[in-house]
Amino acid sequence: MNVSELLDGKRVCICGGPGGVGKTTTSAAIALGMAARGAKVAVVTIDPARRLANALGLEQLGNEPHRVDPERLTGAGEVDGELWAMMLDPKRTFDELIERIAPSPERAGEIKQNRVYKELSTAVSGSQEFTAIAKLYDLDRAGDFDLLVLDTPPSRNALDFLDAPGRLTAFLEGRALKTFIRPTGLGMRVLGRGASPLLGGLRKITGIDLLSDLSTFFGLLGGMTEDFSVRAAEVERMLRAQTTSFVVVTSAQTAAIDESIWFGRTLEQSGLPFSSAIVNRVHHDLLGDREPEDVSAALTQDLGAELAARVADNLHDYHVLARRDERNIARLSTEFGDRPLLLVPHLDEDVHDVEGLLRVHRYLFAPDGEREQMLADVVA
């Protein structure tokens, strides 16, 4: 199984997983590979490495995908399709959403000036996840692309990506607050004295200013909360669609594998279409059934005893990691059952340019037999 087979007939590919495992690079390599095979693909990312951003021409401003110059991709061979890329601007995405659903430009302007809104749209926690999904949904609905690849935002853990949008939507819908706040025309008014002991408690804990700010904010949103609910339902439909594929991206380190297993279980329990995992930075067994001492002896003639010993030490350390990776991949494989695991070896350098993307993409898109040969070549 390779990525091209995995994503056959898919319209949305969401790459999630622990931090620091190469999600951005993997997302870009997937998009590049699918474009090379004839699709019109857009990759949506949040915070790429500068060199990768430069390589894809992402330094341009603008919160819309733009086409990556085919000249930059010549190393990919014949690119039959189109590769587009965008860097998400969460604040701007939020503003655009408000502008779109506000009843008038004036109202949109007032909302954007509101203090609660400002905090909401720039708070790192939640707004990145919320706007990433919002942008994905808008791009999907516009239908300009055959495939959208989303690189999920960096968060404390992979699960934030699933939880945060819902939390924010729940807040925007304001359901919980309706118990406390009664709308009176445009402005809402905090319920008067004696309304409920709960309200009394809330005032006591939060302070009245915060409550009145919130009621102003929800007053401004008015009927728009309906739209948030409708959108949330449609987003949910998109995430659960047969044409969507969640791919868990991880490294083979113990902590990353633990988190990926946890993430995979949550996807499964949530009924989300979770298809496969990509394991980056895998250390392959170089020793087979030999001992590092054998290597040292064999190299002494060429390298001298001292350098040969250092080479053997290095191999020994590498082998510790190879055994660790093998065990962790076996754990992941047991957990993920029939879902394919695609392995990418530990490459010698950081992958932050088109050359690097091309190397990763070759592992992801090679037919099974060929990938095994490529992995064997790393070793021999």
Added chain:
Amino acid sequence: MAGLLDKRLIFVTGKGGVGKSTVAIALGLLAARAGRRCIVAELAAQERIQRVFDHQGEHFEEVEVASNLFTISIDPQHAMEEYLRVKAGPLGHALSASRVFNAFAMATPGMRELLSIGKVWELAQLERRTRDAAPYDLVVVDAPATGHGLGILRTPRTFAEIAKVGPIAHQGRTIADTIDDRSFTGIVAVAMPEEMPVSETLALSDALERDGLALDAVVLNALYPGRFDNDGDLTALNAALADAAAPHTRAALKAALSEHARATAQREQRERLATGLRTEPIDLPYLFADQLGREQLELLADALELGLASAGVTAR
């Protein structure tokens, strides 16, 4: 000059996957060794620390995992219930039992962060909110990834400004003042010698400076040993690879050349970090181990102690 470990509260932050938790625990171990009563607080229910020390305990309780070393996993929901109980008495009980109130509080942007950092602040007080709780000499916070990490430091001030008056405003201001007090609070960034983590650390340093804060130490985690030099070794390895035929000797030579390439790239990034920060980071070695257990953490604590001493920030 007062050392990093003389502070009462240390936030450890950095890009995802660079080893923040590891460094937070190693710092805690180092302080505990010096006889200080220390607690490492995780801001998410991960229980990674308890796993390292083979400890199974209550999630959100303070647990002693080694002599003088405690851990706690901070959960916003749990922190809120505790806060309400202490601050609002019977009314607090009613509120924390109310589903509507819970939904409201948990959905309010920033509220989860405020509650978490409020609990951290409480742990660092000599007079603990929780009755009979003993005070700590040092609280080390395993903070969220860089962007969030900075966000969480700003949350109390933001709330103080939004709420203006009332208990939240008051509490927010108190916590914000504590964070701004550099003799009380320290910030440690963790990076790996790779492009993205180094860039994020430099950006974090700038952002803190704009807020009138600063990094107290930068820890560079997982530095390869750099076993081979650029001249004789490299030439010899390449020449040997050209001649080698046996698969295992080829593999050994390839692994050596690969280590050399990575170690070289790492040192370029280390240089970029040191130049950008105008100070040397504290190096922690790459540990070739299955997973990080007690033994490895003790090693890292040794390395931290050495690094803090030579950085002129004396560990007690």
